Amino acid sequence: MPKSEIPPGTLDMLILRTLAHHRELHGFEIAESIRHTSSSILNVEEGSLYPALQRMMVQGWLTAEWGHTDQGRRARYYKLTAAGRRQLTREIKDYERVSMAIAQILNPPRFAT
Amino acid sequence: MPKSEIPPGTLDMLILRTLAHHRELHGFEIAESIRHTSSSILNVEEGSLYPALQRMMVQGWLTAEWGHTDQGRRARYYKLTAAGRRQLTREIKDYERVSMAIAQILNPPRFAT
DNA sequence: CGGCTAACATAGAGAGACTATGTTATGCGG
């Protein structure tokens, strides 16, 4: 295993959720935000991030426009669309559904000892 | 996506945990137990199950011996080894670590409104 | 002005669960 820390299938959700907080970020900031908010546990590599952003743009979940950072560097700023917001809701619901199912296996209903 | 319901990376943990409950099961029973305990949300396909069991035997996490079911069919009965139990602990710890990191992103610490 | 780094980008690798298919053997209905 390439020591992956982002569980497969969760990256889109994490990105969408991050954009839902900040309403407008460029790629680097998204990765930084995810790493920081997760106490450095979740580290999105650039090779995962940019393809994901492009996929999601094609899906219509976010829009992008070129701008400049405070330091004057060019950067693409991403925003959630309405469809992106709906998708986020769907993914969270699904994620929690499965998480709870796993929790039931890890901690099965126990009788009193 | 092939509608996968078992999140990649969690299958071994689920199998180990299921065997930790029942101490001895054959393949079909393991799959049934996982499906049942998860309210039919997690459905392990046979094409995932058997290769996983063999990988885990090679790892030394479980042992198997041939026997017969109540209906007289041949079946391989699997048991956890001590190493399997240790592995289970490790995987659960790791899973919860990452789950909590994701939860922090989904539900970031909020200030009072 | 040359190296460092921010920021974006893409190709290929690797892991892991799935689909599809096959095999053996038991039980059952006609």
Place this chain on the structure above:
DNA sequence: CCGCATAACATAGTCTCTCTATGTTAGCCG
């Protein structure tokens, strides 16, 4: 008793998804 369904195991190949490795452009700074 024969054929069909099903239990139980098994394997090959596919697909998805993230990562590694690599490359490019453009500002900043000594």
